[in-house]
């Protein structure tokens with residue numbers, strides 16, 4: 001395709017994008033539609049802590065659900081020791097997340113992960129320049145640099161029949177820690193201060209300007 005045709009196509013695409021409510025059915029290879037990044041601490045068999053970046057999680061009350069690949073160290077560790085810490089990096093930490101994201105705590109690296117470019121890493125704290133901090137109620141260490149840290153215990157691990165390579169892990173929050181600058185009043189996080197790191201179709205974003213608030217935001 002020559003440069004002129006490419007330019008015409010781009011112009012056509014841009015004008016179509018601007019039309020409201022015009023859609024096209026597509027078959028995307030990824031569906032990471034913009035969720036916060038977490039770094040999951042799990043316990044290795046030797047008592048050290050493994051770190052795994054994840055973007056598949058949600059929270060409702062003190063119940064959190066994580067989507068974890070069964071080929072990785074996090075899954076193996078959680079099956080062996082049912083405790084973890086959900087560390088939430090802020091938007092400034094994307095480079096550290098990306099450093100971790102190229103590694104696995106599994107050795108030898110499973111063939112499927114090797115083909116995707118993952119390499120083995122024994123000490124992920126050191127590799128990413130992060131500081132381990134003892135947890136209060138669970139065995140894996142927290143990450144000092146993460147402004148929010150949720151210690152949690154595993155309640156249930158399920159591998160869906162239709163995607164056996166992914167596990168759905170239900171955990172219960174048992175202790176929550178917040179950097180003091182995020183705390184606006186007792187037991188409240190100030191949403192103006194908290195800047196989550198968003199994974200948006202494999203690109204890292206922060207939050208833009210606040211657009212509004214839910215009717216229960218102040219409670």
Ligand SMILES: Cc1cc2nc3c(=O)[nH]c(=O)nc-3n(C[C@H](O)[C@H](O)[C@H](O)COP(=O)(O)O)c2cc1C
Nearest residue numbers: 052053054055056068069072073074101103104105
């Ligand atoms: C930003 C980001 C988000 C990710 N989200 C997930 C996820 O939700 N679930 C998952 O299993 N892997 C996810 N990954 C890939 C894992 O981090 C990767 O498989 C890593 O090797 C896991 O480490 P481990 O094998 O030591 O547990 C993500 C990676 C990055 C960088």
